[in-house]
Amino acid sequence: MEPAKLLVQGVSKVFRDGRKPLDTLAAIDLFVNAGEFVTVIGPSGCGKSTLFNIVAGVDQPTSGIVAIDGDAQGERAGKSGYMPQQPLLLPWRTVEENIMLGLDVRRLPRKKAEREAYELLKRFGLADFAHHYPATLSGGMRQRVALLRTVLFNSSFLLLDEPFGALDALTRLSLQMWLLDLWQTFHSSVLFITHDVREAILLSDRIYVLSARPARVLRVVEVDLPRPRRSEQLALEQAVRLEQELTTLLLKEQQS
Amino acid sequence: MKLRWLAGYGPAFVLGVTLLVFWELYVRAGQISSQVLPSPTAIIQALIEHWDVISIHTMQTLLETVLGMAVAIVFGLILAITLEISRWSRRAVYPLLVISQTIPIIALAPLLLIWFGIDLGPKVFVVALYCFFPIAVASADGLADAEPELINLLKSMHASRWQILWLVRLPGAMPSFFSGLRIAATYGVTGAIFGEYVGAYQGLGIYMQLSVNSHAIVLVFAAILVTAVLSLLLFGLVSLIERIALPWYHGTVIHRR
Numbered sequence: 100m101e102p103a104k105l106l107v108q109g110v111s112k113v114f115r116d117g118r119k120p121l122d123t124l125a126a127i128d129l130f131v132n133a134g135e136f137v138t139v140i141g142p143s144g145c146g147k148s149t150l151f152n153i154v155a156g157v158d159q160p161t162s163g164i165v166a167i168d169g170d171a172q173g174e175r176a177g178k179s180g181y182m183p184q185q186p187l188l189l190p191w192r193t194v195e196e197n198i199m200l201g202l203d204v205r206r207l208p209r210k211k212a213e214r215e216a217y218e219l220l221k222r223f224g225l226a227d228f229a230h231h232y233p234a235t236l237s238g239g240m241r242q243r244v245a246l247l248r249t250v251l252f253n254s255s256f257l258l259l260d261e262p263f264g265a266l267d268a269l270t271r272l273s274l275q276m277w278l279l280d281l282w283q284t285f286h287s288s289v290l291f292i293t294h295d296v297r298e299a300i301l302l303s304d305r306i307y308v309l310s311a312r313p314a315r316v317l318r319v320v321e322v323d324l325p326r327p328r329r330s331e332q333l334a335l336e337q338a339v340r341l342e343q344e345l346t347t348l349l350l351k352e353q354q355s
Numbered sequence: 356m357k358l359r360w361l362a363g364y365g366p367a368f369v370l371g372v373t374l375l376v377f378w379e380l381y382v383r384a385g386q387i388s389s390q391v392l393p394s395p396t397a398i399i400q401a402l403i404e405h406w407d408v409i410s411i412h413t414m415q416t417l418l419e420t421v422l423g424m425a426v427a428i429v430f431g432l433i434l435a436i437t438l439e440i441s442r443w444s445r446r447a448v449y450p451l452l453v454i455s456q457t458i459p460i461i462a463l464a465p466l467l468l469i470w471f472g473i474d475l476g477p478k479v480f481v482v483a484l485y486c487f488f489p490i491a492v493a494s495a496d497g498l499a500d501a502e503p504e505l506i507n508l509l510k511s512m513h514a515s516r517w518q519i520l521w522l523v524r525l526p527g528a529m530p531s532f533f534s535g536l537r538i539a540a541t542y543g544v545t546g547a548i549f550g551e552y553v554g555a556y557q558g559l560g561i562y563m564q565l566s567v568n569s570h571a572i573v574l575v576f577a578a579i580l581v582t583a584v585l586s587l588l589l590f591g592l593v594s595l596i597e598r599i600a601l602p603w604y605h606g607t608v609i610h611r612r
Contacts, residue, residue, distance in 0.1 A: 152507065155510075155511040156510070156511060157507045157510045157511050174513065176510055176511055176513040177512060177513030179511065181511035181512075183504050183507065184504075185504060187502065187504055187505050187508055189505075189522075189523065189527075190603050190604070191527075191601070191603045200512075200522065201512050203518075203522060204509065204512045204513070204514045204518055204522070205512075232602075232603045252512060258511075
């Protein structure tokens with residue numbers, strides 16, 4: 100059996116910046132199998148982003164094991180496509196050049212990188228914007244570009260940190276469907292962060308519910324709605340029941 | 356678009372012209388000797404009459420200014436990058452850099468004359484001293500200003516320190532660099548004139564000095580006028596280069612091919 104795409108075991112994080120050490124993560128366990136869409140959901144400020152920085156190799160855990168493709172020792176940076184909350188597009192690069200950023204870091208020849216970026220833009224309907232600057236794009240468009248940049252850097256394992264948090268409801272829904280299309284095209288493994296319960300149910304195979312800080316896993320839920328997913332499925336009885344259950348759980352955490 | 360941009364300068368233009376008219380009338384009315392304060396029209400006339408000589412001095416001053424600014428750009432950028440690369444050098448050098456600005460450069464000019472002679476070198480050096488600080492500080496601040504989130508993104512891609520500098524920090528610092536360069540452009544000509552004032556074969560500074568000595572006040576004013584125009588032109592040139600180099604920053608270009 101091939102190893103899990105991502106295995107997180109007993110990962111904790113204590114920040115020692117101020118006078119008092121800040122317990123952010125308390126022994127998190129989770130895994131993502133190849134091709135799975137896994138979501139982490141939790142009250143705001145619970146340390147989800149800290150977990151992401153650790154998986155992306157930007158930060159180190161205080162204790163515990165993080166293994167990507169079964170490798171717990173090696174460098175993690177570069178092994179995932181990491182997308183933070185803001186799109187963080189470079190204003191001096193055109194859409195096409197922004198998407199190529201990861202390939203520039205990998206020192207791919209310019210011509211080859213341009214071709215790959217353009218192919219991707221065409222496949223996902225953004226070819227018309229290839230030579231626009233980000234400042235001229237809408238919020239939803241910027242998020243699409245950021246997502247394509249992430250995919251072009253590493254399509255096998257995506258780390259998406261509340262990518263649709265700042266969008267209006269309609270744009271958000273169309274981007275969710277767009278993301279599922281992307282996920283299916285590339286057979287990616289995805290670890291997704293959100294605090295939107297409906298979004299988690301619509302997208303995921305499995306949901307981890309985190310507690311308030313210091314974060315630990317409160318519940319693990321398998322979502323067995325049929326694929327391909329459509330927004331109408333949120334009205335199914337099992338989806339509604341799951342939504343209520345998770346919302347109640349999160350509300351209790353937010354208060355305490 | 357262009358008209359509205361010009362209209363923005365309307366009030367300044369009206370005020371400027373009004374002041375000049377008052378000045379002209381004041382002198383013509385004989386309130387003050389034209390030997391002491393020549394009228395604006397007399398200054399223009401003198402400038403045209405002596406242009407063959409003044410233009411030679413102007414070219415010399417311009418040459419010193421441009422060379423000095425070039426030196427300041429090279430060393431300012433190198434210093435800014437050094438400060439960014441090493442946290443230690445930032446803590447060690449940055450305070451000294453600020454303190455160095457309390458030294459009056461006018462006082463240095465005569466020393467430079469003694470140390471390096473009367474040639475081009477010391478003037479270029481004075482200009483570079485003037486321009487170095489705004490360029491270095493603005494660029495260093497621009498380099499340090501990159502969003503931490505963006506740096507994390509690059510780290511997650513396993514980018515090296517140099518790649519982060521080259522792909523994110525340097526291009527992001529360009530608007531700050533140009534702000535510093537614009538300030539430097541206005542200082543530069545003044546720096547060259549200070550350098551020449553102490554001793555030179557050619558240049559607007561020494562020309563002013565000689566004109567004062569021969570009581571040709573009108574020619575001093577003519578040289579001052581040329582100095583001001585030169586500074587404005589350099590300022591405009593830097594702004595123009597910035598517009599061409601950073602189309603994304605001014606939002607005038609929607610897209611490019």
